[in-house]
Structure formats: structure tokens, C-alpha cells
Amino acid sequence: MDTSADRITDVWGSRTPYGPGTSWPPRTDTHLAAGLGERDVERWVQAASVLHSNGDAMDIAVREGRIVGVRGRAADRVNRGRLGPKDLYGWQANASPDRLTRPLVREEGRLVECDWDTAMNRITARTRELLADRGPGSIGLYTSGQLFLEEYYTLAVLARAGIGTNHLDGNTRLCTxxxxxxxxxxxxxxxxxxxxxxxxxxxxxxxxxxxxxxxxxxxxxxxxxxxxxxxxxxxxxxxxxxxxxxxxxxxxxxxxxxxxxxxxxxxxxxxxxxxxxxxxxxxxxxxxxxxxxxxxxxxxxxxxxxxxxxxxxxxxxxxxxxxxxxxxxxxxxxxxxxxxxxxxxxxxxxxxxxxxxxxxxxxxxxxxxNGQPSAENTRECGADGDLPGFRNWQNDEHVADLAAVWNVAPQTIPHYAPPTHAMQIFRYAEQGSVRMLWITGTNPAVSLPELSRIRSILAQESLFVIAQDLFLTETAQLADVVLPAATWGEKTGTLTNADRTVHLSEKAVEPPGEARPDLDIFLDFAARMDFRDKDGGPLITWHDPESAFAAWQRCSAGRPCDYTGLSYDRLRGGSGIQWPCTDETPGGTPRLYTDGIGFAHPGTCESYGRDMVTGAGVEPVExxxxxxxxxxxIKAVEYLPPHEDTSAGYPLQLITGRTVYHFHTRTKTARAPELDAAAPDVWAEISPAEASAQGLADGDLVQVTTPRGAIRARLRTTAIRDGMVFLPFHYGYWDTPAGHRPPGDGPGRAANETTVTDWDPVSKQPLFKTGAARLTLVARRANATGARTTTQGSGS
Amino acid sequence: MTGIGTGIVLRLLHDGERDLEQDLLAAAARHRTDHEFHHVALDIARWSREHAARLADAGRDHGLDLPGPRGNPSPGALAALREKASAALGRRPETGLLLLNDLRELHLAVARNSLHWEMLAQAAQAGRDDRLLALVTDCHPQTLRQLRWTNTMIKILAPQLLTGV
Incomplete structure (x- = not known):
């Protein structure tokens, strides 16, 4: 048992040493609201972490209808009872007073509260109008790596076979x-x-x-x-x-x-x-x-x-x-x-x-x-640039197979080109061919590169933006419709971590106000749109998380990510289970490729591959x-020089990254007092040698400038290589007076004001760690304190 | 030994690679806001530059005086202006059609180079010119990669750019 008081300073807790080939000893980490002990907890409800990709299993402590803490699950193969700081403290964000509790619609430039009918009717009216006037290619959906499997799968079906658009991707584009x-x-x-x-x-x-x-x-x-x-x-x-x-x-x-x-x-x-x-x-x-x-x-x-x-x-x-x-x-x-x-x-x-x-x-x-808790599900459910079940869009048999699962004609599912990636969806929105963008569980107005460009795209009159989230994020402030979503602990679903371990995360408390689970919102939309299969039956035949999971199991059958041996009951009580899990492998599969390579056969493979420099597609016959x-x-690649190198005007390499105390754009972690206090504001890191060469010291206010923009931050000298500056990317504007953007015309504090719009031509992942910048002094620090605000954590 | 025809093809290919480098750089500047196109075009312009230099070297073996790639493209005022203009106009829907147009022209130029590499390969084998064959073996695959790239970009972008505007 490790209930150490302060896991902000003691991030990793006490050691339980073990030797090679032996099993990792358990250690149960618990954190409850001040003044409460385990005997005060009325119910423990099984869940898993959504604040990183590790897949740590936990139980949520409930008392009088509220979440009052968490405890690691010692029986689970992933964490053997342990939890990290974000999970120990992050649950407090659920009860934050600024949760969205009602839908909002934009009226005369302002977001005003409304009922669900008003908000959903506005969305379906715009969808129908665009489908009639401009076709499915005018609609884009940008989702997350933080929803549940059941939600991504439903989204993938309604996008690809309901709306019929090729433009569905996740913010997993940025992480995984x-x-x-x-x-x-x-x-x-x-x-x-x-x-x-x-x-x-x-x-x-x-x-x-x-x-x-x-x-x-x-x-x-x-x-x-x-x-x-x-x-x-x-x-x-x-x-x-x-x-x-x-x-x-x-x-x-x-x-x-x-x-x-x-x-x-x-x-x-x-x-x-x-x-x-x-x-x-x-x-x-x-x-x-x-x-x-x-x-x-x-x-x-x-x-x-x-x-x-x-x-x-x-x-x-x-x-x-x-x-x-x-x-x-x-x-x-x-x-x-x-x-x-x-x-x-x-x-x-x-x-x-x-x-x-x-x-x-x-x-x-x-x-x-992976970078996010359910990024794996975004990928396998086909909400991240591939077809569900790792099916190959270039393989007509795979498309026909998927069409049979959905009972639609194969041509209903767009497969004339690879599913559109997020950066290209935003480009189409910029050019005006994408006219509606439904954003679920992500905050592109802080997390995408070159934020002035992203804000201007989202603010375009011609683009109808829907933001579905817990809070009025920077992105939601730019939306035309805002839908209040339920989150972890308020809804049930499964999620799969970076080592293929599937966990069940169950509803422990009611969501605030009228907030609804993302799954319910998608099902409501599909019902209002009356999406049909080829025989006139409803396209989406499920109605809750467990029936959605069963539908996904049918879609995954026979594919590498086979879930057919799993069920909610099997996931309850014990440990998470690694896919593929079938009747033949009921305990799951610890390692792939134990007996040669399993899924690369031309008839099976998910992708025929891409050129490692140009991203050009490989044809099936090749x-x-x-x-x-x-x-x-084994693919060999020559080294190419970076696209943006340092120069006289921008002599430092710029990389962005993260700190142990925050997740993504801090929507939850900044609303947990311990985590917020540990890392309350942005900073810039350079080496001591670099600082002394410029006559700078810890705590000085500096400006980091690139051709895209500038931010201001306190300087922190660390053992980073010389010639490089590091910025944590978490900080945006929702907790500043300007709300969703930098103050006035001045420099902001979001690292992505400065980052370059450039992505890997193969994976289409934006390059946040290859840019050039200059760093200049704005003001000396006022006094000798406050130079360092955090303890262990410094970033990645 | 070299036939007259081999020399003609060498010159044509040299000129073709030289022009392709310039065409890729110019297209990259025109489409500053189509970021993937912009960056990959710059990356693979480097291949054509290297091809032109190596073809100029090979030309000397064949009694030709070929200049090789053009002087290092300076990021001069004109290029800067072009990039600024492309960034400013990048939001207009017509830029999509211009990009498709440029991709088609690039594809045809690369296809022409590829056929000339094919001719050189055949001439090298028939003439037992091992050095020339080695040059083709090094360079032609990169030309084929350029060709696949333009084709892939057209395949991905055409559905949206032709029906969505």
C-alpha cells in the first residue's frame, strides 16, 4: 500500500525491486479527498486511466453520488495497483464548477444556452443542407484519442456509411x-x-x-x-x-x-x-x-x-x-x-x-x-485514417467484407483514396470545400501547429463548427454549436492501451446537468438523420455501450484486432486482457509475432505501404x-536534412513537449489543484551555457519567436543540449482574460503559436520537434524567488 | 563507345532533370500553403539536382559539354514575393485547381525523364557501358519515386478539389 501524501514531489512513489523473469510486485496507490478514509467510501467502481496512454486500471471511490478518490487495481497486469500523479489528482476535474451543463448555439455572434433539440436540429439541418448542395465531401469529423471504443466505432459507421464522407480523423494524428x-x-x-x-x-x-x-x-x-x-x-x-x-x-x-x-x-x-x-x-x-x-x-x-x-x-x-x-x-x-x-x-x-x-x-x-489513453481504439475502429478492423482501403475484398458487416453496398464506403488525415481536413476547410467540422474531445485551437492559422480557419464564416467537450475550451469558444459531453466516471465503455490491453471503464456517477455521453450524442444524431442500410433497416442497430461493443466484436472478427473472445463480463473484476482475444485464445495474447509474421500477407495486410520520403502509395501489384x-x-531510408534549420535570425532549434503534471491542453489537469499548482504556467528551457552566452538567468521573462509567431515565458535553465529551446505545449488561453487567443496583438503563451505547419509525408503526423526560433529577453525577473515552479517533472 | 543517339538522350535527360528541379522549386513556392506538397517538392527537387550534376559528369565521358544544375537557387526577392503571394492567396478555392494543374505538368515532365532513363539503360546495356548503366541504376529509381508521388497526390486530392469547390 502506498498512500504517500505528496505524489507531486514523489512522482514515482516507493520502490518494489524485482529481478529478471519474476513478476512485478503489487503496490496499491490510493488517493481520497481530504478527510476521507476507505471506510467512508460507499462504492468502488471499476475504471481505467484516460490521462495518458499507459492504461492503468483503477477503482473510482464514490460517496453520496460524487467521485471522492481513486485506488489502483492490484490485480491488473498493467499497473499492479500503481497510479501516477495525474490519475491520483485528476479526478477532481469532473466536479469542476465550470463544466458545460447545457448545449450552446451561436446567436448574433454569441454562444447562448439552449436545449438539446435546438442544438441537434441545427446540426442535422446543416448536415442535410450540405449533403444536398455539396455532397458528403463537405463534411469533416475530427475526433480524439480520449473517447471510448464504442464511441469511435459508432462515429466511424455514421461517418463512412451514414454521411459517406472520407474526412474522419482523430487528434491521434498528433500523437500516435x-x-x-x-x-x-x-x-x-x-x-x-x-x-x-x-x-x-x-x-x-x-x-x-x-x-x-x-x-x-x-x-x-x-x-x-x-x-x-x-x-x-x-x-x-x-x-x-x-x-x-x-x-x-x-x-x-x-x-x-x-x-x-x-x-x-x-x-x-x-x-x-x-x-x-x-x-x-x-x-x-x-x-x-x-x-x-x-x-x-x-x-x-x-x-x-x-x-x-x-x-x-x-x-x-x-x-x-x-x-x-x-x-x-x-x-x-x-x-x-x-x-x-x-x-x-x-x-x-x-x-x-x-x-x-x-x-x-x-x-x-x-x-x-501511443500518446493517448484510447488512441489504439481510434486506430482500430477506423476513426484515424484507416478502415475499421485494420481493413485496407485499397483491397476490394476488405471493403466488401466491411460493407457486409454494415449491410451496405461497398460503394457506400468511400475508398477511392486513403481516408483524409486531420491536417488535410483543415486545409480543405481553409480552402472552403469542407463546410462543417464536428470536433469531439479535442482542442485544435491549442494543440495544432501555427495557431493563428488554426484560429482563422475555425473562425471562417463559411465553416460550421461543432465542439463536443466537457468545458468551454478555446476551440469551443470559436464553435457554432457546443455540445456538453459526459466523461470518464460518468459513462461506460472500453479502452485499449499501448500494449493492446482492453479495459472496461464503468459509469460511477451521473454527468453534470444535461451533459450526455458521446455515444448517446452520436446515436441521437444517427437516429435524427435516419441513416439506413441497404435493406432499409437502421444503419446503426445498437443503443448502448454494451450493444455497441458487441457490434464492434462482429466487425473485428477474423481481423488482427479480434475482440470476439471478450465481453464486459470478462473484463469485470479481474485484469485487463490483451487482444487478439478469441475462443482459441480466451486469455488474450501477450505478444504478436511469436511464430513469424502474421498479418503482412498481401490478402491480409492493412496497408501496402508508402514511400518513406515522398509518402507515395505502393500499389497492390508492387x-x-x-x-x-x-x-x-526491412525498409531502408536515406537521411534528409530538416525542412526548417537554424539560421542567423533563428539560431536555436525549437522543440515542444510535455510535463508529467499535465495532459494535452490542461482541460482536466489544470482543474485539479495539486496538478495546476505544480505547473501553473508556461516556461522556456535552454541550457545554462546558452543562457549565459545571452546573459540570461532563471526566471527572466523571455520571448520565443519564429516566423509563425511569438510567445512569452519564464526562462528555466536545464540540462538540455546547447542550441535548443524547449516549450511545454499544454498552455492555452481559457484561463486568461482573452479566452481563446493571445491578449490584444501581443505574444501569447501557447507553444503552438510558434510551431511550423509541416508533417511527416508518410504518417501525416505534424512535426512539433523540428523548428527554428530565437529567444530574447523581455524583462529580468523581479526577485530571487519563483524561478522554479516545479519539482521532479520537466517534460518530454 | 557511344552512339550519336546516346549523346542526344543524355543531353535531353540532363536538360529535363535540370528543368524539373526548377519546376519543382517554382511549384513549391507557388503552393506554400499546401504544406505537404511544398515540403516534399523541395525534398525531391534535390534528386533532380543531383541527377543533372551526374549526367553532366557522364556527358564528359561522351564528349558532351553539359552545364549541370543551375546555380544554387537564391532565396531572392522574387522567390520571397512569390511565397508571400501564395500564402496570401492560399485560402482561395482556385488554388486547388492550380495545384492539380501543376501536379499534372510535373507528372508529365517526370514521365519524360523516366522514359529517357529507360532509353539510356537500354543503350548502356547494348553498348556494354557499365558506368552509364551504374548511373541509371542509381538515379532511375528516384525518378520513378517522383512519378509515383505526383500520381499519388493527384489521386488523393482530385476527388475533393474537383467536386468540392
């Missing part, structure tokens, strides 16, 4: 699109190969752009416990910042932003040069090794050192550790996904595992991580020629 794309490029299909249990077995863990200590605190607790136990794993960390992970690493490589491919090509070069290739694995399970060997032949550590500004000897040392590993676990996150050549770099990590034969065995894991037997594909 590269993970999905990298898995598709290498394995032909999405699906996390590894398992969190690989931490229990690994002798080497390599973290690529993954500040696990802050983004997945509980997974980091697991790794810390291995590091404190017998026979600890060796750690390799690639991160330009001296993160808590870097502090524990045997080798820490801190490359220039935008150079991951060069670094990884050098690591691959060394592995091949030193004969660490598993030739029998490569021959049995892969295609493309010769092209990789040729591509990296010239990519020596000395060559990469010149590009990455990392000592060649350190690259050799990292390669030696990875090359001599017998049980290698690699994890990848935003330092790769949101950087230049995102997919190309993530794929090179896959290649490390393929050429070393490190897959499908305990400790030999690959975790292309795929069949390249990979007739469905093996893993």
Missing part, C-alpha cells in the same frame, strides 16, 4: 499516427508487437525519444523497480534533454533535433559491421535486408556524429549495448514521432529488432508507444511482388 504507420510499413499491419511484461525479462532497454518517466509514469516505476533489483537491464536513452530517463541511462545520446534517421542508420551500420545480425531470423522472416545493408554501409558513427552532433564513441557504445543484448526491449515516442522523418526513423527501430531477431519472445519487445509470402519488410 507514426506508431501505426511504422507498424504498417514493417509488419503490413498495425498491432503492437510487444508487451509491458517485456520489461520483466529484458536485459537491455532502449528508449528512443521516449521520456517514459513523465509520459508513462507507471511503466517507468516498473523499469525503476527492475533497475533497483537483481541483475538490472542496461539502458540506452536517445533524447536531446537530460530527462529522468537519461539520468539512469548507461548511454545517453542527445542528438540535434531532426537527425534521428542519421543516428539510427549509424546504429544499424554498427550492428551489421560487428556481425550482430541474426541471419537465420532475417532469412526466415524478412525481406529487404540487402537494401538496408547497402544503404547504411557508408553511415559510420563518424558520419552520424557530424550530423547529429553526438560523439562517435557514444554511438559505438550504444550500438555495442544494443548489439550484445540477448533480450532487447525498445520503446519509441514523440521524440521520434513528432520529429523530422518520423516514420522513417520509427521504422529503423523496427529494423534493429528484425535484424537482431528480437521479437516475439519474453524480453524481446518492441513498443511503438506489394505482391515485393512481399509475396507476407514477411516483415
Amino acid at each position: 499516427a507514426t506508431a501505426a504507420e511504422a507498424l504498417k510499413e514493417t509488419f503490413g499491419c498495425d498491432g503492437q508487437p510487444g508487451s509491458y511484461e517485456d520489461i520483466d525479462h529484458a536485459d537491455t532497454v532502449a528508449l528512443f525519444g521516449h521520456n517514459m518517466a513523465e509520459t508513462q509514469t507507471v511503466l517507468w516505476m516498473r523499469l525503476l523497480d527492475r533497475l533497483e533489483g537483481a541483475d538490472p537491464p542496461r539502458l540506452v536513452c536517445v533524447d536531446p534533454r537530460h530527462t529522468p530517463v537519461a539520468r539512469r541511462a548507461d548511454v545517453h545520446l542527445a542528438p540535434r533535433a531532426g537527425t534521428n534517421v542519421a543516428l539510427l542508420n549509424a546504429l544499424l551500420h554498427e550492428i551489421i559491421r560487428t556481425g550482430r545480425t541474426d541471419r537465420s531470423y532475417v532469412a526466415a522472416h524478412t525481406v529487404g535486408f540487402d537494401e538496408l545493408a547497402a544503404m547504411v554501409e557508408e553511415c559510420t558513427p563518424a558520419w552520424a556524429a557530424g550530423i547529429c552532433d553526438v560523439p562517435a564513441a557514444q554511438i559505438e557504445r550504444a550500438a555495442e549495448i544494443i548489439g550484445s543484448a540477448e533480450r532487447l526491449l525498445s520503446t519509441v515516442l514523440q521524440g521520434v514521432y513528432q520529429s523530422h522523418q518520423a516514420t522513417a526513423a520509427a521504422v529503423q527501430v523496427n529494423n534493429l529488432h528484425l535484424i537482431r531477431g528480437m521479437l516475439g519472445r519474453p524480453g524481446c519487445g518492441l513498443l511503438q508507444m 506489394y505482391r511482388a515485393l512481399n509475396p509470402h507476407g514477411k516483415a519488410m
